[in-house]
């Protein structure tokens with residue numbers, strides 16, 4: 001499997017080390033559905049000299065009860081944390097209260113977690129480019145908020161060595177990996193297995209069954225010889241999950257203490 005270096009770790013590390021002295025606050029954005037896998041421990045290490053706020057973004061797609069558990073687990077671990085929806089802006093007022101006073105804020109996170117979307121909501125304008133694709137933000141850009149604070153938008157930074165198979169699947173399912181670095185059929189199978197356990201009725205309602213085969217048949221994704229187009233079916237499941245059409249789920253829970 002191909003190695004994956006979005007935003008280039010070395011360059012990102014250099015940029016953050018160079019700019020960290022010039023900011024007052026670090027907002028670390030992650031995905032509320034996978035708060036473990038969507039954090040890059042190196043980002044924490046490089047920014048730990050500053051006040052930090054962890055943002056559990058895409059809360060609209062996560063299980064609300066699980067998000068509450070994560071917020072209290074992070075608080076117990078001494079981390080300031082909020083949950084947000086970067087599209088609607090819900091949950092960001094707490095962050096606005098913190099950054100109102102003309103602060104300089106560095107927004108960090110792995111690719112495609114919603115950093116630029118959050119910045120646009122806070123700026124009340126679409127100043128930073130966004131998109132449902134990994135690696136939209138290329139260079140760095142300072143964005144001024146109405147209250148005078150400055151926000152720094154950076155490209156997402158993911159570790160080249162992502163970790164376990166499970167982490168890779170979780171990132172893939174959440175849409176945080178480019179499609180050419182994982183096997184979409186395998187990732188979709190693991191998602192179907194998870195959903196079958198958690199919410200089987202959601203699967204039968206959507207596809208009339210629990211397998212890629214049933215997804216393809218229900219959608220009419222057929223190849224010659226009445227075979228199901230498994231790749232197309234896998235894409236459909238992933239797409240439906242990411243759009244929240246199969247329900248709201250948090251794939252990773254905080255460790256019990």
Ligand SMILES: Nc1nc2c(ncn2[C@@H]2O[C@H](COP(=O)(O)OP(=O)(O)OP(=O)(O)O)[C@@H](O)[C@H]2O)c(=O)[nH]1
Nearest residue numbers: 058085086112114115116117130131135136137156
């Ligand atoms: N459902 C949902 N979608 C979101 C949320 N926040 C952002 N998005 C979507 O996620 C996609 C990625 O958002 P970006 O803001 O471009 O993400 P980024 O972290 O800046 O990505 P890079 O610049 O590639 O690192 C966009 O399609 C956004 O509309 C959210 O809270 N909920």
Ligand SMILES: [Mg+2]
Nearest residue numbers: 115116136137
């Ligand atoms: Mg961006």
